[in-house]
Amino acid sequence: MAKTVLIVEDDRNIADLLRLYLEKEGYAVVIAPDGLKGVEKFHEVQPALVLLDVMLPGMDGWGVCRTIRAESKTPIIMLTAKSETEDKVQGLKQGADDYITKPFEMKEVLARIEAVLRRSGIEPEKAERKLTFDKLVIDMDAFELTVDGKKIPTPPKEMELLYHLASTPNRVYTRNQLLDEVWGFDYFGDTRTVDVHVKRLREKLEGVSDKWELKTVWSVGYKFEVTGR
Amino acid sequence: MAKTVLIVEDDRNIADLLRLYLEKEGYAVVIAPDGLKGVEKFHEVQPALVLLDVMLPGMDGWGVCRTIRAESKTPIIMLTAKSETEDKVQGLKQGADDYITKPFEMKEVLARIEAVLRRSGIEPEKAERKLTFDKLVIDMDAFELTVDGKKIPTPPKEMELLYHLASTPNRVYTRNQLLDEVWGFDYFGDTRTVDVHVKRLREKLEGVSDKWELKTVWSVGYKFEVTGR
């Protein structure tokens, strides 16, 4: 059965984003919006790991951390805005197992979660981050795009965008969704950025296979369409 | 023949993880999910060592420990969630040889197992920590790097970094992951430290073989890439 991750975070956007990503990786996710509810949910669901924001309404992150640690060794990762080293030291002293500064990349969060679980003697949920469609292979573990066995050098943003689109084939994403989910919740750029990345991906994938396509949905966004068969 | 380790542990995840790790190190592993089955398996397989969880359904760890100790001097290591010292004293009084608190690191478990076996006059099984790629040999037992049969003097950190990267070829590691896993999760230094070590490794390994490469994955991290094969 899937491991459960408890996210204690009052910013809805961040929480949702984390959930989206972690669920894609095979974790079950429960969200609590403040410290007290966090402790409550902790008892209720007995998660395998807790992601804990430091700044919280009500009981702050340190308090929750101490409370949980007083009764359990469940791994805790703190999320904080400050990048001061002393804050990290403080965190680890309070019993946290690791510490991530915002803004963070999903990729980093996942890596930390797996590292912490492994350290705690818990087997991390390891969905293979590798998608195959006909002659196309998107391998996020090796960070490699392969077409017909041949490697195609591809910059990180393009990889992540393609991976994101392809992990739910046929589903349309708006540009803003993609900016949120691939670029990060704190990204404030132009939506046309997405267009350019799609264009570059199309160049790379042109004529590779007729079984799938990076398709524009007019006035909505883009999707990775897998045809028939 | 490989020594057998009996693991008495009801949490399937932990048991599996231990098995995975110990088998990689060259031990044969047998798992029992509760105290009674533990005693049973003990008679059946006559293990070289027993890893024994304290909290078990049916007969608890202490009971199993006493039962085994009553008839044999087979080394026993207790696994427990509590970190209380009194628990440890209790454990050793009941005849356990050592004691590990969860969450534990696999590395630590292995070290304890080897120490206990050695103390008991049994030769520990130790898998060769040695990787070979074409002309390159990374031997962590001798702590030696060999290229084409010739030894290349290499400082410890570089050895460990290379070994870590090479133990999962083609997989990308972020700098933070490497810092976590090679330097230790409580390391607070700069991520650029990794770059410098990679650079020095590259100097040593330059032009040695075209079958593998210490590769940069832009904006992500590094990997030990093995080509062809």
Next chain:
DNA sequence: TTTTGGGTGAACAATTTGTAAAAACTGTCG
């Protein structure tokens, strides 16, 4: 035809890495 949204190439900006050199450590030996 008009309006709105998307494709595209190129310039420019920002980020990330390579590298060398200096500084900080470590452990050893006289």
Next chain:
DNA sequence: CGACAGTTTTTACAAATTGTTCACCCAAAA
């Protein structure tokens, strides 16, 4: 203890790579 040799970490800057914006034009809806 104090100098020394080897190792590790930090720093600074140049070089490489990637990300973003913008302008122009074309395509799709209305």
